[in-house]
Amino acid sequence: MPKQTFPAKFEYLDEIREFVAQVAKQGGFSDKDIYSLQLASDEAASNIIEHAYEGITDATLDITCDMQADAIVITMRDQGASFDPSKAKQPDLKAELSERQIGGLGVYLMRKLMDELRYESKGKNNTLTMIKRKG
Amino acid sequence: MEITNQEFKHCDLLNVKGRVDSATAPEFSKALEKITEDGKYKIVIDMGELEYMSSAGFRALLAAQRNCKRYNRGEVVLVKVPERIREALELAGFTELFKTFDDPIEAVGNF
Numbered sequence: 690m691p692k693q694t695f696p697a698k699f700e701y702l703d704e705i706r707e708f709v710a711q712v713a714k715q716g717g718f719s720d721k722d723i724y725s726l727q728l729a730s731d732e733a734a735s736n737i738i739e740h741a742y743e744g745i746t747d748a749t750l751d752i753t754c755d756m757q758a759d760a761i762v763i764t765m766r767d768q769g770a771s772f773d774p775s776k777a778k779q780p781d782l783k784a785e786l787s788e789r790q791i792g793g794l795g796v797y798l799m800r801k802l803m804d805e806l807r808y809e810s811k812g813k814n815n816t817l818t819m820i821k822r823k824g
Numbered sequence: 825m826e827i828t829n830q831e832f833k834h835c836d837l838l839n840v841k842g843r844v845d846s847a848t849a850p851e852f853s854k855a856l857e858k859i860t861e862d863g864k865y866k867i868v869i870d871m872g873e874l875e876y877m878s879s880a881g882f883r884a885l886l887a888a889q890r891n892c893k894r895y896n897r898g899e900v901v902l903v904k905v906p907e908r909i910r911e912a913l914e915l916a917g918f919t920e921l922f923k924t925f926d927d928p929i930e931a932v933g934n935f
Contacts, residue, residue: 699847706845706876724876724908731878735846782917786893789886794879794916801915 690755697738697748697767705734705752712754713761718823726761726821729802732795733765733774733817741769741815760804760822771810774799774817827855835866835898835935837928841873844881852881856888856900865891865898868931872904882916889921899923903931 691712695701706727713723734750742748751766777796781788800806805820825848830837836859844852859867867888871877885900892898901923905913913919925931 699845702845702847702878703843721908721911724912727876728878728912731845735878735880739846780917786886786890786921789890789921791883791886794882798879798912798915 690753692751692753695734695750695752697742697745697750697769699735699738702731702734705750706731708752709754709763712756716756716761716823718761718821722821722823725802726763729799729819729821730763730765732799733763733819736772736774736795737765737767737769737815737817740772741767743770745769759824760820763819763821765817765819767815768813769815771815773808773810775806775808825851827852829855829859832932832935835868835932836864837868837870837932839870839873841875843876844874844884845876845878846880849878849880849884853884853887856884860888860891865893866935867892867898867900868903868925868928868935869900870903870928870931871906871909872928874906874909877909877912879916882913882918885918885922898935901925901931901934903928 709726709730710723713726753764755762774796778793780790780793803819803821807818809816825842828839889900892900903925
């Protein structure tokens with residue numbers, strides 16, 4: 690199973706998106722789906738770096754990408770503060786410009802772009818699992 | 825990410841290329857703020873060579889649009905939005921907040 694450890698810094702988002710794209714491409718996902726997977730992974734990793742590891746500069750993030758039958762399973766494991774995206778407030782996408790919320794968009798996109806999101810916090814480890822099926 | 829700005833009589837044309845994510849969005853925000861800090865609120869963003877934009881970039885767009893539309897002093901419009909980025913903007917409910925154009929000249933002429 691392809692697994693990589695990345696420094697938990699925004700500067701590594703490029704490499705994280707590239708890693709996910711490579712596995713998805715080998716797994717036969719379309720270019721449109723690959724973009725969606727890159728975006729969802731970027732939003733997930735950005736949240737971990739920004740919220741779970743807030744104020745911590747030497748942390749790391751373990752990412753695995755695995756093809757299981759017709760689905761890609763992406764997991765991100767961190768040892769930061771617990772941040773459950775499923776509990777994040779849903780942004781109001783119909784709100785007027787002045788009322789639009791600046792936050793919450795990343796999680797909303799993750800939910801929309803993936804078929805399944807799971808979050809587990811056990812001891813020091815937080816694990817986010819994201820699944821998307823082909824087609 | 826690479827940003828260039830071209831000043832026109834009635835608006836500024838900001839060309840953003842490459843990838844806008846959490847790492848590069850602050851620089852994108854700064855480029856937009858530099859224009860508004862000069863008292864200019866009519867901004868065309870050319871996305872023709874933009875490869876990728878995450879919600880960090882969307883937030884920068886939203887903040888700029890809010891600032892520009894205040895007191896009806898201007899607005900941010902988008903040009904040549906690549907298909908994937910347009911789909912993501914649509915998903916985020918952003919397409920209704922921005923006028924879009926296919927041609928930069930047409931967008932500049934809008935002001």
